[in-house]
Amino acid sequence: MDSMILSKEKMKDFVAALGQQKLYAPQKEGETLRFSLLGEEDVPELDFSNTTVPPKDVVFPQTETLYQYELGGTDMKEPEGGEEGAVMGIRPCDARAMSIVDSLFSWDVDDPYYLERRSGNTFIGLACLEPCVNCFCTSLGGAPASTEGLDALMTDLEDKYLVKPLTEKGEKLFQKAADVLEKATEEDVASAEKLHEEAAAKVARNVDTQGIPEKLPELWEADLWKDVSNSCLGCGICTYLCPTCHCFDIQDEVEGFEGRRCRMWDSCMFGEYTLHASGHNPRPSRRERTRNRINHKYSYYVDKFGTIACVGCGRCIDFCPVNIDILNILTQVKEAL
Amino acid sequence: MVDLEKLRNAAKEIVSQDDVKYLIGWRDGTFGFRISPHFMESPEEADKLIFSPLCTNNLATYLTMAEKLPIPRGEEPDRRKVAVMVKGCDSRAVVQQLVEQGTNREEVYIIGCPCEGVVDIKKIEKKFPDVLESVEARWENGQIVLKLPGGEQSFPREEVLAQKCLTCRYPNPVLADTVLWDEVEVLGVEEYEDVKELEGMDSKERWAYWQDKISNCIRCYSCRNVCPMCYCEDCVLERLNPTWMFRSVNVAENTAYQLARAFHLAGRCIECGECERVCPVDIPLMKLNRKLYKEVQEDFQFEPGLDPESKPLQASYRPDDKEDFIL
Amino acid sequence: MSEQYEPNIVAFLCNWCSYAGADLAGTSRVHYTSNLNVIRVMCSGRVNPLFAVNALQQGADGVLVSGCHPGDCHYMEGNYYARRRFALMRELLEFIGVEPERFNMSWVSASEGAKWKDVVEEVVEKARKVGPFDQFRRNKINW
16 A cells, blocks of 8 residues: 555544444543543544553553452453554554564463554554654664564655554544545655654664673673662652553552452562562662663663663653763763773 | 762862771762762872762661671771762761761861752753763853853753752751861851642641652662661561551551651751652652751740750650640 | 432441440330441551541442540540541641531440440441442452
């Protein structure tokens, strides 16, 4: 299927043409931008640099019920399977993060909850034309208009979007809305490509990851971990807002005689995360926790799945309350190697 | 008037003392307007120390944050002092910690920095978006001067000051072992306008307002961790038995969390505004804290963090406390 | 079926005064509404204000905390501390949008069986007026 044009004025018709299916898109909630289910009257908010909360919570919700039960009974009720839906306005870095995390959720045991949402949803990307100050996607194999993990890519051409379906799923979705789309001219395609290139050149920060994955474990006892973690508060901002962080905790929540088992995001920056029932904590301080976060992303994940679990979206740098900067840590790592 | 030379010399001297473990100050961050806490163990690192309108972090938090790792048998705990640089509001946090015996007076050395108000990072990044290079800033005659890549810019400080500074009544440290420069004038008066605006609504509107805000909470606990007064070793949030609040993220549990947090700070919050600053999803947490601050002031004529000899509000009483609400 | 709404009140009573007062009301055969679920605690000072939040979360429509009159506390000063805490908790709950009618405190001594009846009826009446609590009630576990 060829590229097409969606005029900005027709956005409402486009959303309506997609029909009854669920559509997630960035929405402003106060000052915060995050993905949420679009209501009937809502229009997706597509004029942004990036969302505060990454779209990972569409496929991997912060709290998810696995099953429900009654105390004393033996029956379990599982949630119904997901309907089909679409996620619109994902930045290429966040989409790439999903495809990185896919290998984890389908490794060893397939995770039906995650994979069902991954296959049931169509992911429509929005090329990044104005990278933020802390973006460094180009250093990690991504690009502001990367198509990895996406079913279609949109590019903002001022008064219209250029839509390029990439997979069968993407094509199917846009066929539903064929009436509101127009054919794209070669000129449009060319100007979009030019914008993509310009955007890639605008990414200001970078890091050379050459050699880091292999050598990071050698720095296990290095002084730098204490220096970089001194100011860490031990909060969950860097991990909860990270598009590739995927750790979860499973808990039973019982009220009266009804209970449910659910899983929720957990963060390796919390002391509780590794706390044993005996009271022993193998990662007793923020130094070990920070070391683990960096090692997991830049070394362990590479060992297991062959790719660095960081896409360079810059959220952990932007939102860290004490300016712990992952690029700064990596620079120090490079120096110490 | 801020004198960096004096600050660095004083820091060198303090950190060289035998009974000082390390000094906590501020240094330039890695990009834009951000600054980072600076942990200084030797005099050589003093040149990185700064004090500017960008120094928002309340360093008193770190006094209670050091992990208490098990001490090997036969070894004594390290009881040397931690030196900490404080603004007016931060010094109140230290005082309140002393009142509650969260910090030991013998183990802290307080370096007071009278402060003309720090910026709200969101406001300044809105005013000057996309600045990558680290920016220097200083106060000058009620103006804030920024050294931006394109040259110096100055503008009235009121434009970018944090809300807490616009209504700050304690810009000078209330307790310090050494004060680095002259005291500054009080800038603001507290009128509680935003709190009063909410109080004017009816319960339904108020709940709608808070529901909207609190439903955004992602429970990263940064507001708890950054708070200099939140230092319980065993927090109600982490308790599983009894489970005070579930870990699921929904309005009910988030509200219970925010109520617990705000309530545990009643009569203890010293209005440093750190919780609101760090919140990634912009929940106006200070409104809850300020509401309680206001009530504590009105009902009990009490202000926390001023007198190290005072008793904690909720661990004391007066026989004639107000009881008009009691049936 | 037009079932009349009956509020669900959780009451924390101190062992030495209010619980005995409620007991006196019972032994004196005073009639009053049965919407109250009584939890006996040793002292009103033992009641953590988060108990009230938790009760509301788990299904209460109103909360009542009752203790000895000031100066009469079995432990000398427990009710004074309770008074401070609940004054603040009440303000906080009101500020976040919980109707003040749902949150009550009373002093009832062991000899005030008749006052106990009045207190209970007032609390239930107030809760009935504002209707079921649904602000931060835990969702039914059903999805």
